[in-house]
Amino acid sequence: MKAIHVLNGPNLNLLGTREPAVYGRESLADIEKTIRALCAGKGVSCEFRQTNSEGELVTWVQEAGRAGAGVILNAGAYTHTSVALHDAIKGSGAIVIEVHISNVHARERFRHHSYISPVAKGVIIGLGAQGYQLALQALLEAPAA
Numbered sequence: 001m002k003a004i005h006v007l008n009g010p011n012l013n014l015l016g017t018r019e020p021a022v023y024g025r026e027s028l029a030d031i032e033k034t035i036r037a038l039c040a041g042k043g044v045s046c047e048f049r050q051t052n053s054e055g056e057l058v059t060w061v062q063e064a065g066r067a068g069a070g071v072i073l074n075a076g077a078y079t080h081t082s083v084a085l086h087d088a089i090k091g092s093g094a095i096v097i098e099v100h101i102s103n104v105h106a107r108e109r110f111r112h113h114s115y116i117s118p119v120a121k122g123v124i125i126g127l128g129a130q131g132y133q134l135a136l137q138a139l140l141e142a143p144a145a
């Protein structure tokens with residue numbers, strides 16, 4: 001895997017101040033710094049992005065699929081609603097690790113279903129911001145397909 005795209009969905013720009021009891025105190029910029037350093041250490045290029053727009057996430061997933069990049073995707077609330085993201089992953093062939101900072105299964109029922117999981121290579125849930133690092137490790141250590 002020569003390139004990693006870390007794609008973050010709605011409200012993840014608020015990390016650090018958003019419900020710290022649920023999401024912790026690390027900001028998205030903190031997570032980005034860690035992931036960029038790990039990618040640089042492995043000689044892998046890194047795109048790190050956040051958007052509040054579903055369509056933009058769809059476009060970015062397609063782009064990552066075309067580029068053959070590994071994707072770390074925290075789609076935020078779109079995880080639970082977006083058939084469009086499901087289709088984008090399936091249609092583009094993007095290799096996606098789904099990440100959630102919080103344990104969505106220990107939260108409200110509407111967070112228990114994911115449109116991403118059936119088309120993801122793997123899922124990391126509830127391990128805090130460390131989930132991004134674990135996803136990166138999984139992508140970088142995966143045997144070539």
Ligand code: DQA
Nearest residue numbers: 011076077100101102104111
């Ligand atoms: C989240 C969980 C989602 O249910 C929520 O809408 C988010 C963040 C997480 O990282 O724990 O925005 O994806």
